[in-house]
Amino acid sequence: MPKPTLFTGEGSSLELCDAMAHMGMKRVLIVTDSVLIKLGLLDAIQSRLTDSNVEYVIYDGVLPDPTYTQVESGLALYNRHRCDSILAVGGGSPIDAAKVIAARVNNHRKIEKLTGLFRVWRAPAPLFAIPTTAGTGSEVTIAAVVSDPLTHKKTPLIDPKLVPMMASLDASLMTGLPPHVTSATGMDALTHAVEAFISMNASADTDAYAIAATRLIMQNLSKVVMDGSDIEARHNMAMASYYAGLAFTKASLGYVHAISHNLGAKYGTPHGLANAIVLPYVLDYSKEEIVPRLAELSRICGLGKDCDSDEELAQVFIEHIQGMLNEYGIASQLDTLKVEDVPELARAALKEAHFNYPVPKYMDQLQCEALIRQMLVV
DSSP states (O other), X not given: OOOOEEEEXXXXXXXXXXXXXXXXXXXXXXXXXXXXXXXXXXXXXHHHHHHTTOEEXXXXXXXXSOBHHHHHHHHHHHHHTTOOEEEEEESHHHHHHXXXXXXXXXXXXXXXXXXXXXXXXXXXXXXXXXXXSSSOOTTTOSEEEEEOTTTOOEEEEEOGGGSXXXXXXXXXXXXXXXXXXXXXXXXXXXXXXXXXXXXXXXXXXXXXXXXXXXXXXXXXXXXXXXOTTOHHHHHHHHHHHHHHHHHHHHHOOOHHHHHHHHHHHHHOOOHHHHHHHHHHHHHHHHHHHHHHHHHHHHHHTTXXXXXXXXXXXXXXXXXXXXXXXXXXXOOSSXXXXXXXXXXXXXXXXXXXXXXXXXXXXXXXXXXXXXXXXXXXXX
């Protein structure tokens, strides 16, 4: 799997701008969202590009769960201004949108024809990424998810060509994230790491990345939720998100993502929040098949007691995650979930999971419905 050239540390986003100039980029499309523009988060980046004689055009029309329409609007702007590269600045939504815009530049087919596995036949436009949240790991993954505006279904593009050429992990751009966004995106990264670790496709290298990510998140997420200005903890969370992205890109995901993707498509539930809610339920369902793996994560994170059995340590790990959700004010139920939607959600989740997710313990329609019903507000 390709990996982006990585710049890290305070000010590394400006180093990436310098690198773009060194590579001969002349006119870049910046893909972001309007909130980041209003907050002035891109001011220094824009100034650095100007100082480096790199012109830029800003597309800030990306919304959470970007749609085909937003991608096509960004592509039109890219072509109108004859851009030669794309810089994504933001969370998972701007980076995913930028990936698909870059793919569309040189692949003159509808997005529907690019969705699925390895269907980006021609190399995308040069793509660079500066994440402003620590959660999705989209700056390193081979996937991008965009929604069909008519059906509201999320459709993934999965191809190694979608990995950005370069990325910057600049914690100074993350210090203003509010606690609820910090906690949800952090739980997204934790879900990536844990699902990669319990995957049937896990290997020595994905285990190493997943362990590093899990350890860093357990040590730093509560710190940044309490004090968003803690630059060291923010940097550690950015690295954790990156490591988790490397882990699940090769080891894949599982039922947590299958269910949360469909909650997002049906109700607009933010992805990180959905993952946080679903994660303990799926781990509890799969527990008997993954006891040794969860016990190992418990030991690595310093949870439980040395004399505890694997079964006890596995339970401690699940309970610790639930305790994190309680600490961050994340409910165990989803107030938008409707009982009449449960069968449809279960069918869609199983269709996604059983397509290519190497889950450690399979569930059928009734088992999936039962799991989702646990998230109903009673």
